[in-house]
Amino acid sequence: xxxxxxxxxxxxxxxxxxxxxxxxxxxxxxxxxxxxxxxxxxxxxxxxxxxxxxxxxxxxxxxxxxxxxxxxxxxxxxxxxxxxxxxxxxxxxxxxxxxxxxxxxxxxxxxxxxxxxxxxxxxxxxxxxxxxxxxxxxxxxxxxxxxxxxxxxxxxxxxxxxxxxxxxxxxxxxxxxxxxxxxxxxxxxxxxxxxxxxxxxxxxxxxxxxxxxxxxxxxxxxxxxxxxxxxxxxxxxxxxxxxxxxxxxxxxxxxxxxxxxxxxxxxxxxxxxxxxxxxxxxxxxxxxxxxxxxxxxxxxxxxxxxxxxxxxxxxxxxxxxxxxxxxxxxxxxxxxxxxxxx
Amino acid sequence: xxxxxxxxxxxxxxxxxxxxxxxxxxxxxxxxxxxxxxxxxxxxxxxxxxxxxxxxxxxxxxxxxxxxxxxxxxxxxxxxxxxxxxxxxxxxxxxxxxxxxxxxxxxxxxxxxxxxxxxxxxxxxxxxxxxxxxxxxxxxxxxxxxxxxxxxxxxxxxxxxxxxxxxxxxxxxxxxxxxxxxxxxxxxxxxxxxxxxxxxxxxxxxxxxxxxxxxxxxxxxxxxxxxxxxxxxxxxxxxxxxxxxxxxxxxxxxxxxxxxxxxxxxxxxxxxxxxxxxxxxxxxxxxxxxxxxxxxxxxxxxxxxxxxxxxxxxxxxxxxxxxxxxxxxxxxxxxxxxxxxxxxxxxxxxxxxxxxxxxxxxxx
Numbered sequence: 001x002x003x004x005x006x007x008x009x010x011x012x013x014x015x016x017x018x019x020x021x022x023x024x025x026x027x028x029x030x031x032x033x034x035x036x037x038x039x040x041x042x043x044x045x046x047x048x049x050x051x052x053x054x055x056x057x058x059x060x061x062x063x064x065x066x067x068x069x070x071x072x073x074x075x076x077x078x079x080x081x082x083x084x085x086x087x088x089x090x091x092x093x094x095x096x097x098x099x100x101x102x103x104x105x106x107x108x109x110x111x112x113x114x115x116x117x118x119x120x121x122x123x124x125x126x127x128x129x130x131x132x133x134x135x136x137x138x139x140x141x142x143x144x145x146x147x148x149x150x151x152x153x154x155x156x157x158x159x160x161x162x163x164x165x166x167x168x169x170x171x172x173x174x175x176x177x178x179x180x181x182x183x184x185x186x187x188x189x190x191x192x193x194x195x196x197x198x199x200x201x202x203x204x205x206x207x208x209x210x211x212x213x214x215x216x217x218x219x220x221x222x223x224x225x226x227x228x229x230x231x232x233x234x235x236x237x238x239x240x241x242x243x244x245x246x247x248x249x250x251x252x253x254x255x256x257x258x259x260x261x262x263x264x265x266x267x268x269x270x271x272x273x274x275x276x277x278x279x280x281x282x283x284x285x286x287x288x289x290x291x292x293x294x295x296x297x298x299x300x301x302x303x304x305x306x307x308x309x310x311x312x313x314x315x316x317x318x319x320x321x322x323x324x325x326x327x328x329x330x331x332x333x334x335x336x337x338x339x340x341x342x
Numbered sequence: 343x344x345x346x347x348x349x350x351x352x353x354x355x356x357x358x359x360x361x362x363x364x365x366x367x368x369x370x371x372x373x374x375x376x377x378x379x380x381x382x383x384x385x386x387x388x389x390x391x392x393x394x395x396x397x398x399x400x401x402x403x404x405x406x407x408x409x410x411x412x413x414x415x416x417x418x419x420x421x422x423x424x425x426x427x428x429x430x431x432x433x434x435x436x437x438x439x440x441x442x443x444x445x446x447x448x449x450x451x452x453x454x455x456x457x458x459x460x461x462x463x464x465x466x467x468x469x470x471x472x473x474x475x476x477x478x479x480x481x482x483x484x485x486x487x488x489x490x491x492x493x494x495x496x497x498x499x500x501x502x503x504x505x506x507x508x509x510x511x512x513x514x515x516x517x518x519x520x521x522x523x524x525x526x527x528x529x530x531x532x533x534x535x536x537x538x539x540x541x542x543x544x545x546x547x548x549x550x551x552x553x554x555x556x557x558x559x560x561x562x563x564x565x566x567x568x569x570x571x572x573x574x575x576x577x578x579x580x581x582x583x584x585x586x587x588x589x590x591x592x593x594x595x596x597x598x599x600x601x602x603x604x605x606x607x608x609x610x611x612x613x614x615x616x617x618x619x620x621x622x623x624x625x626x627x628x629x630x631x632x633x634x635x636x637x638x639x640x641x642x643x644x645x646x647x648x649x650x651x652x653x654x655x656x657x658x659x660x661x662x663x664x665x666x667x668x669x670x671x672x673x674x675x676x677x678x679x680x681x682x683x684x685x686x687x688x689x690x691x692x693x694x695x696x697x698x699x700x701x702x703x704x705x706x
Contacts, residue, residue: 082604113514
């Protein structure tokens with residue numbers, strides 16, 4: 001049927017395709033037109049990508065906050081976590097003139113131009129989870145400080161092994177900047193406050209499940225007196241927990257670190273792991289939404305020392321480089337892990 | 343012995359379908375014009391019904407967003423008219439993006455030099471496709487699925503999961519600059535219009551272009567009619583590679599980000615736009631003004647739906663449905679008009695058309 005008769009059929013084609021397309025577009029009319037104009041408390045959340053349980057949780061926190069202060073909440077995002085896919089949504093926010101855009105950046109630099117254009121259009125920019133360069137946003141809501149992360153993990157392992165004995169660290173890649181910063185801070189913390197704990201080894205699982213699994217096995221063999229493992233990476237802690245849960249060291253060697261509830265639920269429930277740390281993404285989204293509101297209302301400008309109220313989380317102060325720190329890492333254990341799904 | 347005279351046995355003058363109706367009917371009542379009317383209708387509807395669509399930023403961002411599609415759709419149109427397809431274009435965009443990133447930041451080259459090298463590499467990638475299709479005689483679908491993976495693999499292999507994001511501001515700004523300050527027309531439209539003019543002349547006003555249509559209708563017949571089928575195809579794939587690489591340079595500068603996974607999946611958007619614009623996937627039919635309208639239609643719908651807060655998935659569903667309906671409507675209307683014609687004019691012309699249709703379909 002490749003030879004459509006253009007002449008006799010074209011009018012029908014025009015009417016048919018037009019009506020089809022208009023119906024297709026018409027269906028989204030039901031969602032209603034968005035109100036616009038700067039100054040109102042409309043907050044758009046733009047996570048790295050949609051369908052990611054971590055951001056589903058953080059955006060739920062943001063939605064809760066926006067509903068509390070009576071603003072308008074919207075969540076948009078690409079289906080892949082790339083900076084170029086985020087740009088059209090940033091552009092759209094600029095066109096809509098939303099009050100504030102709360103974004104988790106897929107690249108610290110690539111989305112800067114788009115954010116600056118939105119800023120020129122009167123949109124307040126808040127980054128959370130992943131920051132951009134400091135001059136591309138008004139405020140960065142940081143989930144945790146390196147010191148906080150290091151201290152929380154040392155405290156957890158010290159508590160679990162009775163503050164004395166041999167421990168080891170299972171890290172990601174040997175040249176991972178954040179991992180090495182945390183390990184260094186943990187060593188300092190151990191030396192200063194836990195003299196009876198001895199860090200005997202640091203191994204690298206390269207954030208690969210199998211490598212981390214094998215390294216855990218090797219650690220237990222080469223250090224028979226090992227009492228605890230700290231893994232400050234979500235891949236590492238899950239692999240180590242999987243190894244421990246089927247080995248004879250289960251329950252004898254403590255394991256903690258940074259993990260996500262969905263990965264760790266099984267091991268917390270079967271007793272391999274008693275507690276691990278991470279931040280609470282819901283609180284992160286909640287705080288980011290209140291920071292956005294404070295910017296929209298003009299209560300703060302993102303300067304150091306500005307303070308604002310964040311609903312049930314209390315008062316926060318803006319620190320260096322326009323950063324707001326969520327607080328100490330959140331500890332997940334058997335009692336609260338059922339409340340989280342990310 | 344009289345010289346043989348060709349006369350139709352029934353004594354009627356031969357009527358060509360193509361000239362059976364006045365020129366204005368032939369120009370206006372086409373699929374291309376239907377798509378153009380649809381773009382205008384959707385645009386007008388969005389202006390009235392979608393909040394903020396009338397914002398001065400809308401058109402500007404719309405052009406920036408669809409520019410790579412507009413560029414790549416030009417050579418893609420010609421390739422599809424010959425009955426072939428090129429699925430590797432988005433991978434060439436990614437590869438060119440990575441090359442620009444590496445050459446500018448690690449190689450220390452200036453942006454124009456890096457861009458020229460990237461475009462040359464793109465042309466080579468395209469020529470490789472063209473060689474395998476035209477001279478080795480492999481089906482373009484298979485060849486370009488292979489090179490889709492190959493070129494993307496090289497792009498990701500060069501940069502891994504990292505990104506190059508530090509480009510000279512002069513060039514990133516230029517990619518977003520407006521032609522006239524205050525007007526919504528970005529600079530990228532200038533190279534596009536130049537290329538559009540070139541491709542319109544090539545396809546619609548040159549012997550090469552007539553050869554392109556002939557190949558799509560029946561490449562064996564085209565060969566006998568004196569069209570160099572293989573060379574034509576080689577050139578088309580080469581052009582597709584070069585233009586895709588140019589789109590990759592623009593993509594990199596606009597987003598200020600060179601990554602191996604840039605423009606992932608864009609080949610399908612380009613092909614959707616071309617088909618939506620009235621080009622037959624079986625080859626032999628289509629025109630560039632319809633394709634430009636097809637790209638703009640996708641751009642306007644995406645822009646309007648994003649403003650309504652719809653997710654990418656919903657936008658993809660709408661465009662997918664539109665594409666399927668446009669293909670179905672072609673076939674449906676072809677069938678309807680065949681019925682109408684066989685009733686009004688007798689069966690003869692439509693049978694002959696149906697036969698030629700079948701034969702070239704199987705060829706393609």
